[in-house]
Amino acid sequence: MTPEMKSAIDAEIQANKILVYGKGTKTMPRCGFTLETIQFFQAFGYPFEVVDALADADKRQALAEMTDWPTLPKVFIAGKFYGDTDILEPMRESGELQKILDDTFAESRI
Amino acid sequence: MITHEQIETLIRAALPDAVVETGDRTGTLDHYNLLVVSRGFAGMPLLDRNRLIYSALGDALKDGRLHAVEIKTAVPESGS
Numbered sequence: 001m002t003p004e005m006k007s008a009i010d011a012e013i014q015a016n017k018i019l020v021y022g023k024g025t026k027t028m029p030r031c032g033f034t035l036e037t038i039q040f041f042q043a044f045g046y047p048f049e050v051v052d053a054l055a056d057a058d059k060r061q062a063l064a065e066m067t068d069w070p071t072l073p074k075v076f077i078a079g080k081f082y083g084d085t086d087i088l089e090p091m092r093e094s095g096e097l098q099k100i101l102d103d104t105f106a107e108s109r110i
Numbered sequence: 111m112i113t114h115e116q117i118e119t120l121i122r123a124a125l126p127d128a129v130v131e132t133g134d135r136t137g138t139l140d141h142y143n144l145l146v147v148s149r150g151f152a153g154m155p156l157l158d159r160n161r162l163i164y165s166a167l168g169d170a171l172k173d174g175r176l177h178a179v180e181i182k183t184a185v186p187e188s189g190s
Binding site: 031032033068069070071081082083086087090 | 141156157160161164168171178180181182
């Protein structure tokens with residue numbers, strides 16, 4: 001991966017408290033798992049961004065290397081990688097995810 | 111396309127004690143739900159459990175036999 005690609009991805013991750021790299025967009029998801037992830041975060045009510053990584057093979061490869069995770073979607077919260085809803089759903093059930101999101105968005109109100 | 115037996119074989123190569131349940135999500139044998147139960151997951155974070163399974167399924171994911179998987183993991187309840 002080029003340094004430019006890594007910087008661009010790092011900047012995107014920093015700019016969005018919840019960031020989903022998926023296939024397609026919020027309004028036109030092109031994969032069932034991306035749609036599921038969008039619906040998953042809509043239920044929390046916090047703002048989130050979806051970036052379409054389908055069209056850019058170099059970016060998909062860079063993301064896979066950075067996260068050691070081969071598939072899309074990939075979810076980042078407050079700059080940290082959380083995998084996908086296979087990981088996030090058990091965290092939602094335990095209440096852990098609500099706390100992480102509340103803490104993440106509380107900071108911005110100070 | 112990939113069969114239940116082929117998925118189980120790939121996962122057991124990495125986790126010999128794994129009990130693998132599969133569900134064909136779409137009827138096309140390329141989108142699966144997986145439940146993998148193994149003592150090897152004890153003490154392992156969910157991210158690393160799923161990385162291990164993706165790695166075990168790597169070739170099938172790369173060559174397109176397997177398009178997508180939803181993964182659940184567990185450790186067997188009895189320690190025996």
